[in-house]
Amino acid sequence: MITYPFAYTRAKSLDEAATLIAGNPDAKILAGGQTLIPAMKQRLAQPPMLIDISGLKELAFIRAGGNAVVIGAATKHADVTTSAEIRKAIPALAHLAGEIGDPAVRHLGTIGGSLANNDPAADYPAAALGLGATLKTTKRDIAADDFFTGMFETALEDGEILSEVSFPIPEKAGYAKFPNPASRYAMVGVFVTRTRSGVRVAVTGAGSCVFRVPEMEAALASSFTPEAIAGVKIPADDLNSDLHGSAEYRAHLVTVMAKRAVAAANAG
Amino acid sequence: MATVSMTVNGKPVSADVEDRTLLVQFLRETLRLTGTHIGCDTSQCGACVVHVDGRAVKSCTIFAVQAAGAEVTTIEGLAKDGELHPVQAAFREHHGLQCGFCTPGMIMTAVDMIRRKPDLDRKTIRAELEGNICRCTGYQNIANAIEAAAKEIGGAA
Numbered sequence: 001m002i003t004y005p006f007a008y009t010r011a012k013s014l015d016e017a018a019t020l021i022a023g024n025p026d027a028k029i030l031a032g033g034q035t036l037i038p039a040m041k042q043r044l045a046q047p048p049m050l051i052d053i054s055g056l057k058e059l060a061f062i063r064a065g066g067n068a069v070v071i072g073a074a075t076k077h078a079d080v081t082t083s084a085e086i087r088k089a090i091p092a093l094a095h096l097a098g099e100i101g102d103p104a105v106r107h108l109g110t111i112g113g114s115l116a117n118n119d120p121a122a123d124y125p126a127a128a129l130g131l132g133a134t135l136k137t138t139k140r141d142i143a144a145d146d147f148f149t150g151m152f153e154t155a156l157e158d159g160e161i162l163s164e165v166s167f168p169i170p171e172k173a174g175y176a177k178f179p180n181p182a183s184r185y186a187m188v189g190v191f192v193t194r195t196r197s198g199v200r201v202a203v204t205g206a207g208s209c210v211f212r213v214p215e216m217e218a219a220l221a222s223s224f225t226p227e228a229i230a231g232v233k234i235p236a237d238d239l240n241s242d243l244h245g246s247a248e249y250r251a252h253l254v255t256v257m258a259k260r261a262v263a264a265a266n267a268g
Numbered sequence: 269m270a271t272v273s274m275t276v277n278g279k280p281v282s283a284d285v286e287d288r289t290l291l292v293q294f295l296r297e298t299l300r301l302t303g304t305h306i307g308c309d310t311s312q313c314g315a316c317v318v319h320v321d322g323r324a325v326k327s328c329t330i331f332a333v334q335a336a337g338a339e340v341t342t343i344e345g346l347a348k349d350g351e352l353h354p355v356q357a358a359f360r361e362h363h364g365l366q367c368g369f370c371t372p373g374m375i376m377t378a379v380d381m382i383r384r385k386p387d388l389d390r391k392t393i394r395a396e397l398e399g400n401i402c403r404c405t406g407y408q409n410i411a412n413a414i415e416a417a418a419k420e421i422g423g424a425a
Contacts, residue, residue: 001290001293001309002288002290004288005286005287005288006287006288007287008270008287008288008331008333010333010334010336030334033329033330033331033334034311034329037290037311037329037330037331038310038311038329041309041310041311042309042310050287052334054334055334078323101398101399102314102398102399102400103324103377103380103381103396103398103399104314104317104324104325104326104377104399105311105326105329105399107323107324107325108325108326108329108330184398
């Protein structure tokens, strides 16, 4: 039950949503609602107004071209994981989407909502950073390297709405996640890609925000094998520590999951 | 307040509800369809699963106004002409319940998974039940029931 009243508006277009949020800076965009509505139930969020973009057809699409897969921000996880185009172009991305939450959550939850929320243990930020995606908003294009700025923080400004994400198609990619056994959020998830311009390793769940591991990227650029990074240890200093696992445990998991992600990339 | 209209179990319904009304509240309190259960307040348990436009969703994690214009199916809408749906019949036959509280959500999830994945194996059934929590059965007989129902529905098709 939501214990306080708020105003709800179903936007008829992205333009209308942008106008509405410009006039109501405290409003929240409602995409899939699979994080926002539970947060409102717990009173962790109490926006006075919701602008619903979940039904906008212009934001729900998958386009796979020669160099990139472009996904509309209101595209559901279930549609990403079952997309024949994505399974062919970037199978690791389809695999990742199928590991988010549970089937009912995947029927409503959206890629744009997940990225804009930037939960430290969410899966999609690892894919966006690992693949070097470009995030398009109502105002500009933002590189994934600049988008994720901190715990639940992004480069999105007030009134700026994420509209689509462009993922460059890599030569190889793999995602390996150690899920929290209760919540299925990532204790640690590692997304590894190899492209013509180099190797990227992105880690979610371990720290306050998704991050890259340059030492692993350098080692994998010489030899794209699990063995190449077996000796790379991540310092535990800034990692998350909670009842599910210590920072040292997560640091250990980063190397383990990175090796598995490389093995998955080489297998696929 | 908003006037919300949708189709529930094949019948058009319409009512004035507050914007903050969750779909599950609309079903239970406004329409008095109390077969859909609320087992938690954290969107985790799956007792409230219904189908919205043919997809299984947690009716506690969507507002009634968002389902305006949609086709909603609840556990009350599965049986036809006094005959239990094959998944309902399989849950009875295989003792896929003990206290029964999670059962409506389990069955709505099972119907959805059989529709999406006709060739269900045990591992897939277990994985697909990720969002439905049962505190009685240990899931064994639930998986048995879904496996049997999938075979029957697949065989009939």
